[in-house]
Amino acid sequence: MSNPYPSSFTDKIITYCDQIGWNYEVTSEGSVKMLFMENDERSQMVFFNSQQSAKGTEVVCVSSPVVRLSTIRESDVDQKALFNELLEHNGRSTNYRWAFTPLSEDDELLIACVDLLLETMDEREMTAAVSAVSSVADQMESRFGVDEF
Amino acid sequence: MSNKFHEIITKHADALDLNIHYDNEHMISVMFNMEGGRSQRVVVMHHPSESGNSDIVEIASAVLDVSSMPDQMLGTSMALRLLRENDKSLCAGWALDKVGGCHLVAMGNWWLDDLDTEEFATTLYGVAQMADGLESQLGVDNF
Structure with missing residues (x-):
């Protein structure tokens, strides 16, 4: 698969994705998405x-x-308890953290995330990061009864 | 008291010209002098794995003792604010640490065996700045 936005970032990500056999879409020089x-x-x-x-x-x-x-906010979830629980998860987790990221002018998205340094990231670290965030995100989706992402 | 954890962290600390304190077999701490005469302690903790090849290094700096707050919880708006900041804080994030009490901490984790000096430095300095910045906003210098 050719890279429409070659950069040191996208080149390294898709090299590892190709080696692992993951399908991906390069959306800019600084972003790649996969299922x-x-x-x-x-x-x-x-x-x-x-x-x-x-x-x-x-x-x-x-x-x-x-x-x-x-x-x-539209659900009957106790927001204070949930937000504190997410921060507690962050304290126990060794490989991801919960965060809210802007989605639009008036909405945000709960994400599981982890950061790696591009220069030192190896395939094992990237694989572990993807596995960690996708796994906990999927579990949390189940809890809310949604599967939007 | 020397072990693999101590050896790896000492190597990175030496590369960064840091003075570290060996608290015990699984904990090392660093005290930073911050702006305005403030100080910030960062602890580096070793979480051994059963296999011995996926040990975790936790780098954390405390801000607030939440134990005395109602239900040991932060308020809704404060907790949401910290979760929003976690989107921008690179290689570190806000967390509630319930080991030995309940503390709001800035923290990040790396695998010990794969830890590079740049990774160590990014999280070490990052959590120190996050924690000191929030302490400063709250008007405290507890840690």
């Missing part, structure tokens, strides 16, 4: 986005979306 198939036949979107650290280091942000904040 990760879970063991239970469910699928989960996973995004790779490039960001720069304060010191200029290129960071690979691996994330998987779960549910819109508006959906949470």
Whole structure:
């Protein structure tokens, strides 16, 4: 598969995806998305986005979306308990964190994410990151009874 | 008290010219002098794996003791704010650590065997800045 947006970021991501056998779509020089198939036949979107650290280091942000904040607010979920629970998960987790990312001007998205340094990221680290975020995102989706992503 | 964890962290600390303190077999700490005479302690903890080849290094800095708050929980808006910040904080994030109490911490994790100096530095300095920045906003310097 040819790379429509070649860059050091996309080249490295798709090299590993090709080696592993994952299907992907390069959407810009700094973003790649893929559909990760879970063991239970469910699928989960996973995004790779490039960001720069304060010191200029290129960071690979691996994330998987779960549910819109508006959906949470419209549900009968206790938001205080949920947000604290997510922060507690972050404290126990060794390989991902929960975050809210902007989706549009008036909505946000709950994501599971992990960051890796582009220069030092190897295939094992990228595989583990994708597996971690897609797995916990899928489990959280099930809890909300949604499978939007 | 020397072990693989100590050896790897010492190597990276030496490369960064850091003074580290060996708290125990599985914990090392670093004290940073921040702006305005403030200080920030960062702890580097070793979580051994059964196999010995997927040990985790947790790098964390505490901000707030949440134990005395109602239900040991942050308020809705504060918790949401921190989860939003987790989208922008690279190689680190906000978490509630319930080991030995309940503390709001900035933290990040790496695999010990794969840890590079740049990875160590990114999270070490990142959590120190996150924690000190929030302590400063809250008007405290507890940790």
